[in-house]
Amino acid sequence: xxxxxxxxxxxxxxxxxSPFSEAARTAxxxxxxxxxxxPANHTIVSEGGRPTRSCLLxxxxxxxxxxxxxxxxxxxxFHVPGDMVDLxxxxxxxxxxxxxxxxPSTMLTIAxxxxxxxxxxxxxxxRTLWFDTLVDAAIFxxxxxxVGARTAAAGTAHLLLEMHYRLKTAGxxxxxxxxxxxxxAELADAVGISAVHMNRSxxxxxxxxxxxxxxxxxxxxxxxxxxxxAEFTPGYMHPEGPRALPAT
Amino acid sequence: xxxxxxxxxxxxxxxxxSPFSEAARTAxxxxxxxxxxxPANHTIVSEGGRPTRSCLLxxxxxxxxxxxxxxxxxxxxFHVPGDMVDLxxxxxxxxxxxxxxxxPSTMLTIAxxxxxxxxxxxxxxxRTLWFDTLVDAAIFxxxxxxVGARTAAAGTAHLLLEMHYRLKTAGxxxxxxxxxxxxxAELADAVGISAVHMNRSxxxxxxxxxxxxxxxxxxxxxxxxxxxxAEFTPGYMHPEGPRALPAT
DNA sequence: CGGCGGTTTGATGTGACTCAAAAAGAGTGG
DNA sequence: CCACTCTTTTTGAGTCACATCAAACCGCCG
Numbered sequence: 001x002x003x004x005x006x007x008x009x010x011x012x013x014x015x016x017x018s019p020f021s022e023a024a025r026t027a028x029x030x031x032x033x034x035x036x037x038x039p040a041n042h043t044i045v046s047e048g049g050r051p052t053r054s055c056l057l058x059x060x061x062x063x064x065x066x067x068x069x070x071x072x073x074x075x076x077x078f079h080v081p082g083d084m085v086d087l088x089x090x091x092x093x094x095x096x097x098x099x100x101x102x103x104p105s106t107m108l109t110i111a112x113x114x115x116x117x118x119x120x121x122x123x124x125x126x127r128t129l130w131f132d133t134l135v136d137a138a139i140f141x142x143x144x145x146x147v148g149a150r151t152a153a154a155g156t157a158h159l160l161l162e163m164h165y166r167l168k169t170a171g172x173x174x175x176x177x178x179x180x181x182x183x184x185a186e187l188a189d190a191v192g193i194s195a196v197h198m199n200r201s202x203x204x205x206x207x208x209x210x211x212x213x214x215x216x217x218x219x220x221x222x223x224x225x226x227x228x229x230a231e232f233t234p235g236y237m238h239p240e241g242p243r244a245l246p247a248t
Numbered sequence: 249x250x251x252x253x254x255x256x257x258x259x260x261x262x263x264x265x266s267p268f269s270e271a272a273r274t275a276x277x278x279x280x281x282x283x284x285x286x287p288a289n290h291t292i293v294s295e296g297g298r299p300t301r302s303c304l305l306x307x308x309x310x311x312x313x314x315x316x317x318x319x320x321x322x323x324x325x326f327h328v329p330g331d332m333v334d335l336x337x338x339x340x341x342x343x344x345x346x347x348x349x350x351x352p353s354t355m356l357t358i359a360x361x362x363x364x365x366x367x368x369x370x371x372x373x374x375r376t377l378w379f380d381t382l383v384d385a386a387i388f389x390x391x392x393x394x395v396g397a398r399t400a401a402a403g404t405a406h407l408l409l410e411m412h413y414r415l416k417t418a419g420x421x422x423x424x425x426x427x428x429x430x431x432x433a434e435l436a437d438a439v440g441i442s443a444v445h446m447n448r449s450x451x452x453x454x455x456x457x458x459x460x461x462x463x464x465x466x467x468x469x470x471x472x473x474x475x476x477x478a479e480f481t482p483g484y485m486h487p488e489g490p491r492a493l494p495a496t
Numbered sequence: 497c498g499g500c501g502g503t504t505t506g507a508t509g510t511g512a513c514t515c516a517a518a519a520a521g522a523g524t525g526g
Numbered sequence: 527c528c529a530c531t532c533t534t535t536t537t538g539a540g541t542c543a544c545a546t547c548a549a550a551c552c553g554c555c556g
Contacts, residue, residue, distance in 0.1 A: 048483075066393045068479055074397040076389045088386075091379050093491050096386050096484040112491060120375065120493070123368035127339065130367075130378040133385060134336050138344050140388035141324045145314050148395035148440030149322040152544075183502060192396030194545050199504065215553095231316055235296075236344040243339050243360060245368070400512075431534060442513055447536065463521090 007031060007108060010056050013082050014128045017241035024122040031118065033108040038101045040181070044086075045099040051089045053109040057081050060105020061181050065189070066097045074147075075190035077139060078163060078182075082170045087132055090115045103181035124245065131242040142236045147192035150230070152201045155191040158230035160211065164220055165234050176220035255279060255356060258304050261330050262376045265489035272370040279366065281356045286349045288429070292334075293347040299337045301357040305329050308353025309429050313437070314345045322395075323438035325387060326411060326430075330418045335380060338363045351429035372493065379490040390484045395440035398478070400449045403439040406478035408459065412468055413482050424468035 011028055014020070020028065034053070038044060038060070045051050047066065057079050064085075067073040076097060079085045085099060090112045119126035142162075146155045163180060167173040182190075188198035205211045210226050212219040220226055259276055262268070268276065282301070286292060286308070293299050295314060305327050312333075315321040324345060327333045333347060338360045367374035390410075394403045411428060415421040430438075436446035453459045458474050460467040468474055 064389075066389065066397075068393070068397055072397040074393045076392045088382050091375065091490040092382050092386070092486050093488060094483065094486075096486070097389060116375070116491070116493065119378075120371035123371075123374065126371065126374045126378065127364070127368065130374070130381060131339050133378060133381045134340050137336065137381060137385035137388055138340070140385055140392060141312075141314065141345060144324045144388060144392045144395055145316070145322045147392055149316055149320040184504095185502080195502095196504085196546080197544055200544095203504085235342065238340050238342075238344070240341060243341055243364070245364065432536095433534080443534095444514080444536090445512055447534095448512090451536085 007033060007056065007110075009058060009082055010084065010108075014132075017131065018124065018128060018244070020124055020128075021122065024118075024125050027118055027122065028125065031110055031114050033110055036107050036109055038105050038107070040101055040103050040105075042101045043098055044101065044107075045089070045095050047095055047098045049095045050093060051086060051095060053086075053111050054084060054090050054115055055086045055099075055107040055109050057083050057085050058106050058108055061102040062099055062105055063102060063182075063186070063190070064097050064099050073189045074192065075186060076143060077136075078190070080163070080166050080170050080172065084129075084132060087115075087129060087136075090129075102186070127242065127245065131238075134242075135238050138236045138238060152191065152193045152197055153204050154230050155193075156187065156198065156201045157205060157210065157226050158232055159187065159190055160218060160220065161226055161230055161232040162234075162237075164218075165237070169239075176223060178218055179216055180218050181216050255281060255304065255358075257306060257330055258332065258356075262380075265379065266372065266376060266492070268372055268376075269370065272366075272373050275366055275370065276373065279358055279362050281358055284355050284357055286353050286355070288349055288351050288353075290349045291346055292349065292355075293337070293343050295343055295346045297343045298341060299334060299343060301334075301359050302332060302338050302363055303334045303347075303355040303357050305331050305333050306354050306356055309350040310347055310353055311350060311430075311434070311438075312345050312347050321437045322440065323434065324391060325384075326438070328411070328414050328418050329420065332377075332380060335363075335377060335384075338377075350434070375490065375493065379486075382490075383486050386484045386486060400439065400441050400445055401452050402478050403441075404435065404446065404449045405453060405458065405474050406480055407435065407438055408466060408468065409474055409478055409480040410482075410485075412466075413485070417487075424471060426466055427464055428466050429464050 007029055011025065044055065044062070059081050062079045062085055063075045064077045065073055065075045089095060119129055146158050150158060164173055164176065164178055167178045172178060184198045184202065185195040188195045191198065202213070206213065210222045210229070212221050226232070255277055259273065292303065292310070307329050310327045310333055311323045312325045313321055313323045337343060367377055394406050398406060412421055412424065412426055415426045420426060432446045432450065433443040436443040439446065450461070454461065458470045458477070460469050474480070
């Protein structure tokens with residue numbers, strides 16, 4: 001799970017969903033990658049930019065956000081190691097949102113042309129990347145619900161549960177504990193509330209002994225109550241993987 | 249643009265983005281479809297359901313929504329004729345949201361197996377469907393911004409502008425006028441505000457002579473002011489189409 | 497030790513919600 | 527064409543969740 005300079009981390013995740021042929025696996029691992037390092041709070045892609053490579057996050061923490069003229073920022077998603085952060089740029093030419101690190105991060109970048117080529121050559125690879133995009137979209141939908149319909153406390157709880165779930169899947173959480181290198185102001189931008197109110201929502205969760213925080217580590221103390229409050233059901237992330245390929 | 253019992257409507261839209269080979273075009277039009285009719289306010293897919301066919305909307309108006317236990321409902325997207333409403337179910341087995349008609353609608357449905365098969369056989373088809381999903385995701389992101397960061401009036405304006413833009417692209421709007429067969433309560437669920445507040449937001453827009461409404465017809469009277477208020481930039485829908493396929 | 501980003505607290509304002517009921521349309525059947 | 531019902535829109539009043547502003551506090555780093 002540690003720092004890798006090859007794509008096996010991502011391959012592993014993809015194949016957990018549906019296996020590749022031997023040839024696809026070989027070609028995938030042979031994709032030319034470039035490793036890049038970024039400091040914390042660094043903007044990797046800006047809204048309106050035209051990235052030329054897609055990024056696989058191997059260590060660190062990044063977010064995707066959009067902003068309004070008045071300075072209001074909305075974080076529309078977080079990414080954890082093992083995520084293809086900028087898969088969409090493979091096909092979409094101009095970025096409709098920014099991507100930013102929250103802790104020092106390392107990425108493996110792949111040229112779009114290479115990604116499209118392997119997707120075209122091996123249908124199972126294309127299908128899996130498409131599925132990745134579908135899961136991404138499902139997470140955005142849930143986030144809309146979070147921001148639009150849930151109360152501040154429930155939305156916050158939901159965000160924490162999602163991050164816990166995803167980090168655990170990536171092997172980066174234990175016993176309901178995980179590192180969240182994100183300030184309260186940033187969490188607020190993700191849930192669509194003010195920083196002050198985020199602070200008070202977290203206090204409420206702590207007061208009810210649902211969570212505990214120390215430095216940037218969050219511990220979920222009462223998982224059932226959190227799940228109940230947030231109405232969290234991880235099904236929307238589709239851990240079951242994609243539909244099996246029709247027999248050919 | 250009218251009622252068609254074949255897929256040429258959708259093919260047309262897809263090929264405006266990037267052309268298919270002759271063989272792909274033929275295979276696409278030969279996909280076995282089934283035409284289905286639904287009345288208004290009919291639930292086509294329920295959250296948790298397992299649809300077996302994907303739907304292309306040919307006439308009517310539908311939405312995708314998720315709800316909370318307390319009855320709060322969030323509409324996460326609308327669809328206009330020419331949209332593949334349920335493309336995602338081709339790969340994702342269990343629906344994470346419901347799909348509902350708002351006016352009498354007719355759909356062409358395609359078996360998932362057929363869709364996956366043609367996507368695998370013709371890389372350009374797979375790529376185009378993937379792109380469709382990417383645009384879908386981009387719209388969800390903008391919607392999150394709408395619900396989380398914009399004020400009620402600006403969010404409402406943005407929603408109206410997006411619907412106008414998409415309907416116009418589908419040839420269903422003229423001179424800033426379009427049919428929106430959706431009640432104010434439903435619009436409220438889309439913008440994440442109460443029905444009463446939606447009513448007052450619409451009154452505000454009317455009061456400033458930005459829009460006019462008659463029955464279910466909305467007319468945008470002052471396009472520049474609306475665009476300014478909503479900070480609407482259609483770029484997020486990526487009308488430029490996908491990146492060109494790498495020369496093989 | 498001073499400066500700095502982040503967290504916490506308090507006070508006050510307001511945008512949006514809820515409840516309730518009237519008014520206006522739309523659909524149905526006689 | 528009217529009477530009836532049902533839905534949708536509109537209005538008013540009272541309340542609450544959340545925003546804003548401002549200042550204090552804290553841990554961290556140089």
